[in-house]
Amino acid sequence: MLGDAHSAYDLAAGANRKPPYSFSCLIFMAIEDAPNKRLPVKDIYGWILEHFPYFASAPTGWKNSVRHNLSLNKCFKKVDKDRSQSIGKGSLWSIDPEYRHNLIQALKKTPYHPYSPGLAPPSTSPPTLPQTFHHRSSLGDYLSRGQDSPSRYSPPPCSEDLQDDHTYSTAKSPSRLCSSQVGTPSSPLDDDDDIIAVEIQSDVKPEPREIPLDSHITTAATTYISQQPLRGQRRSSGAGAGTLAGSSLPWTKNRARGISDTLPLKKRRAAAVEKPPESDDEEMKEAAGSLLHLAGVRACLNNITNRTAKGQKEQKEALRN
């Protein structure tokens, strides 16, 4: 689905530009783009390389950063691979459903995402920023109905921004919703996603976020590509706009300290991996997600087809003239 993004990227001559996405976003997109929603590190590299040729010529340090992000970002979860399927070293990485919306949010906040301030939806409005505000206000609405302080917009616990990465600041925002951290199915963030769900008229409450995701991701990458980044936006729109790499955020692995934090990190991690990757419920979610994904792929392919066909036609006409 993102294949078009790649070509568009090349066409846009942006291949050598550093993507405005944080590594977290890139990883997220890569994993989401995978049929099973899980990828080995190697494939994540591959996906990034394929869609963002910039990294092909970039120093290899970016791979380190990718791994670094996978390790530190709570949004990413290691999944035990079937012993039957030997994919080489390492394990598969997936998106932790618990933090998935955070990533989505992060993505939405990227400069080149249709919902982001700096980027307008491809077709409709001009490159201003209404969309974002729309989004924000929606958030605000949600918050006002769901929280105590309706008056001011306070970023949803984990959604605040995309920082995801490291670790560093440990107890930074202790109170910040870490409550939602563990399994609070209906955390504020979910609402945010509901916003999206509403847009797509999804009535499947339990897993409304599945749908938007693919389209968001696709749109994001595609949009970015076609919009020619100006780089340096890293944090252009406020803290973490567009990047999730943070660490201090609630969903950052190391930062969130809990009871189990007393355990050696390795053991904690092991425990996390040990637990069955998916419960039945999650399998259902995944199945739903896959279907939605397919739907998204199809829609995307249609768009691509139409677009390319249209483009070629236009090109021919241009040549003729």
Place this chain on the structure above:
DNA sequence: GCAATCCTAAACAAAT
């Protein structure tokens, strides 16, 4: 100037 966020580099261990 400080805090927060993100990126990069590097060291190291474990797995393959």
Place this chain on the structure above:
DNA sequence: CATTTGTTTAGGATTG
């Protein structure tokens, strides 16, 4: 043994 993968720490750059 070499390479890859995963974890952790440290420091720099940028922004509010």
